Amino acid sequence: MYGALIVEDQVSPDVDHDITAIIDDWRLQQDGQFVDDFSNQHDMGHEGRLGNFARAIFTHKTVQQGDRIRLRLINAATARVFPLRLDGLKGKVVALDGMALDAPSKLSQVTLAPAQRVDVIADVVDVPQIVFSSRQGDYFLGEIAVDGYNSTRQPSKIGALPQPNLSKPDLNTPHRLTLDMQGGAMGGRHYGTDIWAFNDVSGLPPKPFAVFRSGETAKISLVNSTAFPHGIHLHGQHFFELDDDGLLGVFRDTTLVDAGQSRDIACVFDNPGRWLLHCHMLGHQAAGMRTWIEVV
């Protein structure tokens, strides 16, 4: 993301407002000051540095009932995965991690790992509210007030956004790799030098995890051998999640892999350069869970 987030005068023609919501959490003392324990090893070895106070911060304070809005949610938290419910809105998910879906999908619960984004186009049917469905119950993150009624907007279908120009992955590619996530509390042994490791290496190795020829497809199995979820983020390109049958799923740049689970991805490496590949729970990254790839 570059530049200003607030783009109120650049509204897409088919919506009344383009709204961004930054979702974040903070660790606060009773008096509202930040808790000053940023390099806490216990956090790094567990879920990461979770806050005890969370909010959604919107670029808009009000909408009208009946408005059609485009709402972009960004999980800017250091470590927290947010399962979210959007109340007061009836619509569709139209993009993930900034990439348009070819067919908008049902708007139900949305889960965002750190760094993940989702775009929704929806009609305002009641006060739009974002609720974090936490293990302890619903946690209110924020709302946009409803002020007035939009009587000019006519009901219409929510279509797909303009499609990105994507290179088709070669699913028969011989280039297959495994990225094994290791370490942390209650994790198994590994040979890395820090709390976390990828394939027995902690931190950035002198040689890349892999080198790809520009335009080449590779399939990577992301294997979570740890006791915690990880949001794995690749810089410089997006990738397809593959389903259990190996078919193309959603196209994004950060994928959440739950503890003990694995996910295969297929990526056309078409952006030359040296790129980080890391866990976006930043305490995990700082404590070893990072590597890099090169596209030549």
Ligand SMILES: [Cu+2]
């Ligand atoms: Cu992680």
